[in-house]
Amino acid sequence: MKHVDEFRDPAKARALAAEIRQLARQIGRGPDNPLLVMEVCGGHTHAIFRYGIQQLLPDTIEFVHGPGCPVCVLPMGRVDDCVALAERPEVIFTTFGDAMRVPGSRKSLLKAKAEGADVRMVYSPLDALQLARDNPGREVIFFGLGFETTMPSTAMTVLEAKRQGIDNFSLFCNHITIIPTIKAILDSPGMQLDGFLGPGHVSMVIGTAPYQFIAQHYRKPLVVAGFEPLDVLQSLWMVLRQIVDGRCEIENQYGRIVPEHGNEVALRSVQEVFELREFFEWRGLGSIDHSGVRVREAYAQYDAERKFPVPNLKIADPKSCQCGEVLKGAIKPRDCKVFGTACTPQTPLGSLMVSSEGACAAYYQYARIDTSRLREDRQDKVSA
Amino acid sequence: MCLGIPGRIVEISDAAQKLAVVEVGGVRRAINIAFIVDEAHPAQACLGDWVLVHVGFAMSRIDEEEAARTLELLTQLGEAQAEIEAMRQSAAEPAVGTRLS
Numbered sequence: 251m252k253h254v255d256e257f258r259d260p261a262k263a264r265a266l267a268a269e270i271r272q273l274a275r276q277i278g279r280g281p282d283n284p285l286l287v288m289e290v291c292g293g294h295t296h297a298i299f300r301y302g303i304q305q306l307l308p309d310t311i312e313f314v315h316g317p318g319c320p321v322c323v324l325p326m327g328r329v330d331d332c333v334a335l336a337e338r339p340e341v342i343f344t345t346f347g348d349a350m351r352v353p354g355s356r357k358s359l360l361k362a363k364a365e366g367a368d369v370r371m372v373y374s375p376l377d378a379l380q381l382a383r384d385n386p387g388r389e390v391i392f393f394g395l396g397f398e399t400t401m402p403s404t405a406m407t408v409l410e411a412k413r414q415g416i417d418n419f420s421l422f423c424n425h426i427t428i429i430p431t432i433k434a435i436l437d438s439p440g441m442q443l444d445g446f447l448g449p450g451h452v453s454m455v456i457g458t459a460p461y462q463f464i465a466q467h468y469r470k471p472l473v474v475a476g477f478e479p480l481d482v483l484q485s486l487w488m489v490l491r492q493i494v495d496g497r498c499e500i501e502n503q504y505g506r507i508v509p510e511h512g513n514e515v516a517l518r519s520v521q522e523v524f525e526l527r528e529f530f531e532w533r534g535l536g537s538i539d540h541s542g543v544r545v546r547e548a549y550a551q552y553d554a555e556r557k558f559p560v561p562n563l564k565i566a567d568p569k570s571c572q573c574g575e576v577l578k579g580a581i582k583p584r585d586c587k588v589f590g591t592a593c594t595p596q597t598p599l600g601s602l603m604v605s606s607e608g609a610c611a612a613y614y615q616y617a618r619i620d621t622s623r624l625r626e627d628r629q630d631k632v633s634a
Numbered sequence: 635m636c637l638g639i640p641g642r643i644v645e646i647s648d649a650a651q652k653l654a655v656v657e658v659g660g661v662r663r664a665i666n667i668a669f670i671v672d673e674a675h676p677a678q679a680c681l682g683d684w685v686l687v688h689v690g691f692a693m694s695r696i697d698e699e700e701a702a703r704t705l706e707l708l709t710q711l712g713e714a715q716a717e718i719e720a721m722r723q724s725a726a727e728p729a730v731g732t733r734l735s
């Protein structure tokens with residue numbers, strides 16, 4: 251496993267880590283009540299594991315891996331809905347590759363495909379639109395999934411479908427929105443987070459202003475962070491600096507990509523096509539108010555939920571799965587009873603094992619080293 | 635899936651519809667550039683730009699150094715290969731409104 255200090259500028263990484271340890275000492279938490287900083291985005295989760303960033307930190311700071319991997323929070327019932335749509339004979343069901351292996355209560359999309367459903371992996375919603383144009387006798391459905399990073403792209407695709415008069419294209423909209431999600435986490439009982447690393451690419455679209463309530467109302471610092479190991483360390487440093495100074499602010503470490511006001515064109519297309527749902531169901535987290543969007547009435551003819559019957563059943567996760575606990579940061583992946591045994595990236599039981607951005611898959615891939623070694627490692631680095 | 639990948643715009647295929655061709659790791663693919671053009675930087679001016687490409691859309695203009703660093707990061711994360719492969723497969727059939735030939 252490669253560590254952050256093998257990454258491009260080891261001297262900088264070490265210097266930052268030393269400053270982080272210094273700030274942690276000033277904050278004065280013990281290992282039994284460490285500072286908890288949630289990285290909201292799955293891209294950060296992946297980078298943190300890949301570069302062994304946690305091992306660079308003192309045991310008084312811990313990352314809590316947030317729900318920011320759209321594939322990972324997809325409830326089983328939604329996968330069942332996808333399968334039901336895909337199994338209609340007139341339908342070509344298109345999806346990003348990530349969603350193919352997420353288990354439903356009966357089967358995954360991959361299995362449905364193997365059994366004869368016309369499921370196709372696409373790179374872009376635009377490819378789905380192209381398929382619709384090439385197959386006028388079929389109904390092409392695109393499985394829209396993701397936070398604000400992907401939302402503008404599907405919105406724009408719906409606008410293109412309308413502009414080009416392609417009426418055999420529709421969107422099965424499962425987009426989720428970040429702000430109500432963070433709010434739900436902050437409101438959850440027993441919430442102990444001390445600060446956040448904000449998602450880089452969601453913020454590129456929405457800007458930094460929507461996070462203000464986190465600082466103002468909940469009095470927690472949030473730093474929008476880039477994905478390089480040095481970005482993550484620097485952002486963490488900024489969070490700790492705020493805590494030491496007694497400040498709660500929204501800061502932007504990723505200014506080279508994230509403009510303060512976001513991307514106006516992208517936001518306008520989202521606004522045009524989508525509206526908030528009253529609530530949306532999340533795997534492991536239950537129903538969160540206003541956390542999803544649906545297609546507006548004006549674009550009803552491109553809405554798969556209006557165009558086709560969707561079973562929309564609530565399916566409880568299998569008993570042995572503890573994805574919800576992991577998502578909330580209540581337990582570590584390795585504490586789940588089926589981790590690494592019944593549930594592996596090859597045979598995922600829960601969705602956190604499916605995507606490389608899922609906390610369980612990341613743990614499985616990078617962190618299955620025994621913890622005593624990690625601790626030695628950490629000591630080495632501290633004394634180095 | 636939210637990371638996207640840096641690429642360079644090598645052709646403006648349809649300025650009116652804001653369509654371009656981007657090259658990522660040797661693969662060319664049609665993308666939509668509506669999110670990065672405005673009056674100050676119209677479609678025609680995008681030729682040669684480095685952009686962050688996400689599911690077939692340019693989401694942000696970046697500089698060349700940022701592009702190189704991001705690509706290296708994605709390669710180390712194992713994401714670049716998967717993304718380029720997905721692009722390669724889809725590039726076989728040109729996307730919306732683009733005439734590659």
Ligand code: SF4
Nearest residue numbers: 572573586593600610
């Ligand atoms: S190990 Fe599998 S079942 Fe357990 S929490 Fe992780 S993904 Fe869910």
